Amino acid sequence: MTSYKELGLVNTKEMFAKAVKGGYAIPAFNFNTMEQMQAIVQAAVKTNSPVIMQVSKGARNYANGTILRYMAQGAVEYAKELGCKNPQIVLHLDHGDSFELCKDCIDNGFSSVMIDGSHLPYEENIALTKKVVEYAHAHDVTVEAELGVLAGVEDEVSAEHSTYTKPEEVVDFSTRTGCDSLAISIGTSHGAYKFKPEQCTRNAAGKLVPPPLAFDVLEAIEKQLPGFPIVLHGSSSVPQDEVDTINSNGGKLPDAVGIPEEQLRKASKSAVCKINIDSDSRLAMTAAVRKYFNEHPDHFDPRQYLKPARENMQKMYEHKIIEVLGSNDKL
Numbered sequence: 272m273t274s275y276k277e278l279g280l281v282n283t284k285e286m287f288a289k290a291v292k293g294g295y296a297i298p299a300f301n302f303n304t305m306e307q308m309q310a311i312v313q314a315a316v317k318t319n320s321p322v323i324m325q326v327s328k329g330a331r332n333y334a335n336g337t338i339l340r341y342m343a344q345g346a347v348e349y350a351k352e353l354g355c356k357n358p359q360i361v362l363h364l365d366h367g368d369s370f371e372l373c374k375d376c377i378d379n380g381f382s383s384v385m386i387d388g389s390h391l392p393y394e395e396n397i398a399l400t401k402k403v404v405e406y407a408h409a410h411d412v413t414v415e416a417e418l419g420v421l422a423g424v425e426d427e428v429s430a431e432h433s434t435y436t437k438p439e440e441v442v443d444f445s446t447r448t449g450c451d452s453l454a455i456s457i458g459t460s461h462g463a464y465k466f467k468p469e470q471c472t473r474n475a476a477g478k479l480v481p482p483p484l485a486f487d488v489l490e491a492i493e494k495q496l497p498g499f500p501i502v503l504h505g506s507s508s509v510p511q512d513e514v515d516t517i518n519s520n521g522g523k524l525p526d527a528v529g530i531p532e533e534q535l536r537k538a539s540k541s542a543v544c545k546i547n548i549d550s551d552s553r554l555a556m557t558a559a560v561r562k563y564f565n566e567h568p569d570h571f572d573p574r575q576y577l578k579p580a581r582e583n584m585q586k587m588y589e590h591k592i593i594e595v596l597g598s599n600d601k602l
C-alpha cells in the first residue's frame with residue numbers, strides 16, 4: 272500500500288476548485304514513455320502550471336503500472352530540481368473500467384481515478400461509480416465519472432457513435448454517486464480521426480472543418496450543476512502542421528482531424544476544468560521522429576531522434592497550457 276502523498280502527488284480537489292473559479296482548465300496529458308513525462312514536467316514548470324499526468328489501461332499494459340507510478344514520483348522530484356518549489360502534479364487513471372482496477376491504482380499511489388461506466392445502463396453506472404467513490408474517498412483520492420458516450424477509438428476504449436450527456440440526469444447522478452468531477456459528451460471524440468469526412472465541411476485549402484461542439488448542452492449542464500467540475504475527453508486538436516510533417520516524411524494520415532483550439536479555449540473558460548490531450552502528443556512525437564529519420568538516414572542512436580521528439584512535445588504542451596487552457600501562472 273503506497274499513498275500518493277508519500278510520492279509528493281496531489282489529488283484534483285483544490286486545483287479543480289481554483290480552475291472553476293478562475294475560468295481556466297487543467298491540462299490532462301497521457302504518458303507512457305520517459306520522454307513524454309520529461310516533456311510534460313518541463314512544460315508545466317516553465318509555464319508555472321498544475322498538471323494531470325494520466326495513465327490509461329493500455330499505458331499500464333505497455334509500460335507496467337509500477338514503473339509508471341515511480342515515473343510520476345520522479346516527475347515531482349524532477350519538477351523540484353527544475354526550480355518549481357510547489358509542484359501540483361496529479362497521477363490519474365484514465366478510463367478505469369472496473370472497481371478492482373481503480374482499487375489497485377488507489378492502493379498503489381494514484382491520487383485520482385476515473386471510473387468509466389458510461390457504456391453501462393444508467394443505474395449500473397451509478398452503482399459502480401458509487402462503489403469506487405466510497406473506496407477512493409476513504410483514501411482521499413478524487414474520482415472522475417462519465418455520463419454520455421464519446422465516439423472514436425482510444426486504447427481499448429472505442430465507440431462507433433456518440434450520445435450527448437443528458438443535462439436532466441447530471442444532478443441525480445452526481446448526488447447519488449458523490450463523484451468529484453464529471454466527464455461529459457458534447458461532440459469531442461477519441462483518436463486522431465475524430466470525425467468522418469462526411470461529418471465535416473472543407474475549407475478553401477481542402478482541409479476538413481469539423482462540426483462545432485454542443486455548447487448548448489454544456490450550458491444546460493452548467494445550469495444544473497453550477498460550479499461543478501466538468502471534464503472533456505478526446506480534446507486533441509490534431510495540428511495540421513504535424514500531420515503535414517508526418518505525411519511529407521513517409522507517413523500516411525489522410526484526413527486526420529481534431530477539435531479546433533478556439534472551441535477548447537471557449538470551453539476552458541466555462542465549468543470545464545480538465546481537458547484530456549493524448550493524440551496531439553503522439554502526433555508531435557511521430558512528426559519529429561519521421562522528419563529526423565528522413566533527414567538523417569545514417570543515425571541510429573535513439574537519443575538522437577528522441578531528443579527532437581521530446582522538444583516538439585514540450586513545445587506543444589506549453590502551447591496548450593498558455594494559448595488554449597489558460598492554466599499558466601496558477602501555482
Ligand SMILES: [Zn+2]
Pocket residue numbers: 366425461504505547
Ligand atoms: Zn477518454
